[in-house]
Amino acid sequence: MVNVAVLGYGTVGSGVVEVLGRNREQISGKTGEEIQVRYILDLRDFPGDPYEDRVVHDFNLILEDAEISVVCETMGGVGAAYQFTKQALMAGKSVCTSNKELVAMHGTELLALAAEHHCNYLFEASVGGGIPLLRTIQNSLTAERIQAVTGILNGTTNYILTKMEKEHADYGEVLKKAQELGYAERNPEADVEGHDTCRKTAILASLVTGKTVDAAKIETEGITGVTQADFDFASKKGLRIKLLSVIKVEEDGKLLAVVAPFLLTEEHPLAVVEDVFNGVLVTGNMLGDTMFYGRGAGKLPTASAVAADVIDCARNRGRTVMEGWSREEAELVDIKELKSRFYVRTSSDCAETVEEAFWGGEGAAASEGILWGKEYGFFTPAMKEKEFDEKCRKLGEMVLSRIRLL
């Protein structure tokens, strides 16, 4: 018998209890023993809930119960969740979580604590929801030198961009609908400004490099600046606009990590990832591209990933299976030194001035410019970001928007 405590009986926490209950037979077959939820920690009571009798309000009950070997931290946040996780690991109890914020902020320390106390800190659900991505990178692609990971990691923003494209609707309008459907939160900032994708990028990049990647140092841009006019241009060019997490390990070992909207071709494997789905393309030096696709969020898919972590802990008691990453910090490529091509949009009045600023006397045939209504859009030559930014600074409000080409 493996005894489990669930911290937080919200969406994911109640999902974990449901998955462990509904697939009990399957799970005990896989684990070799029964997994039982002994405690559910929450501030609230849940009268009438089938697990009502497991609800407790004091974390110390869990901490002091020597028979609890696995704790599911499904509270969220970086306050109490951080304290409880540390205490559990220090008591030799494995912790499984979907809390990407905590993993991105304190993962290095918590992984080290787990190793020190011969238990596990597992967080499959923190990136890609139900898509089994982290364990695959850690345990399956072990013979590969992973060169790049390119992913759509946030369902909310992917839903918004998909609807903007398909329904020719404006950002604000689609956001409102997404909020009504429960796909976006009332305060959507963490999603639409790219912070959620940034945290997931930090976790993935840490796992790929084996070093600590500070989320705060990842260049992050959200989707609030993407307009219907940008989709007009994209559709005329056979391109899609996606909020991507781009991770590349350069030959010299430096790490490139960027979160931003990108233009990609319709043939790109990630172009077909629509609505709330997530997709992740992993590039290895032997394997080439492999893609993983599925539900990146949602109660049961996320809970299924947490439950898989619980099973992994149960199968590996006293054994740290998650190698994770070291305290050494990964060296990041300075994105300002990076060469990219950009799409730039301006008004038809300024078309000549803006295009010339990027192409000079070279003539603009190579810019593939398009005029529609009062809009003019074109591609710049490949140039360093710092040069691009400098030109944009000089052009001021004449540049209405710009998006990188993948």
Place this chain on the structure above:
Amino acid sequence: MVNVAVLGYGTVGSGVVEVLGRNREQISGKTGEEIQVRYILDLRDFPGDPYEDRVVHDFNLILEDAEISVVCETMGGVGAAYQFTKQALMAGKSVCTSNKELVAMHGTELLALAAEHHCNYLFEASVGGGIPLLRTIQNSLTAERIQAVTGILNGTTNYILTKMEKEHADYGEVLKKAQELGYAERNPEADVEGHDTCRKTAILASLVTGKTVDAAKIETEGITGVTQADFDFASKKGLRIKLLSVIKVEEDGKLLAVVAPFLLTEEHPLAVVEDVFNGVLVTGNMLGDTMFYGRGAGKLPTASAVAADVIDCARNRGRTVMEGWSREEAELVDIKELKSRFYVRTSSDCAETVEEAFWGGEGAAASEGILWGKEYGFFTPAMKEKEFDEKCRKLGEMVLSRIRLL
């Protein structure tokens, strides 16, 4: 130090040696110790090859070397490969292989031998080539009741079908080109008749059900009967034709397993899997659909999967990590009792007769029939396969072709 022997220095075998060599640093980091190829068993000599000095001709050398803990069986076939695998496992040496024929035929026995001798029989490369599929089902989707697996598992036939569709070319013509490019073998039977997909289906179905699935009992149909006229119909209907492996676990625990060409909509996630790529859709009761996509064959992707198995063995010495499946045989659904809709093609002369045979007096508006040139194609109502077959038998040569709708 982990000492490895590679049996067979052909495409995959030499790939394994190359991957272990080129990614040595990465791999020893992941494994915690160095992995070294001590022997390469082959009938030939390889003068000038950098590993020339490791080549041996006598398997007993390997068997009797107590320091060899892992053997890579990359010989193929079910003769010597079977004997060597059994002997290695009985000596407590783990075996990693890409040999789907052997796994499909003797996997049950070999898995039991590995468990008995506290070592491993691993075969990630046998299904989906470089796509990490088996380990994911075994170790990541552990909290799921897997309800279905639908896959494009053979790159050769997918290449042929893709070219037939895109280039409006005939089967024979495309096959010849595929042979010239090395995508199809000179004797293409195993691929085009569906046998290769059938073996992979048996392995996947065994893993999903935890029971033995006999490949010989899986309804298997290849692509040799698919014509350009069928693609004409499909394209007019916005459908694709793919050779699919279809695995379903019914509510009563019975297993449906079929290999055949299917018509699927352009929106189906597998519709975008083109050329030599493989794609597999796994449906779990909590997770919904998750898709895995990548190179299903090729020297280095396949070798990377074998090498990942070697690393898994090295990390788990003395411990059987592959649960596999039991000797109990899975009960198969009788496909003749299954209800499906079919597309049927006939000549314009016989259109009325053939359509009426399936739709009777009901009128044929529901058949969505199309006439083009001298061809007529339509859909049947949902009906049991045995009834469908009986009607086709009566209609004889009037039925030019038929393909199931997914």
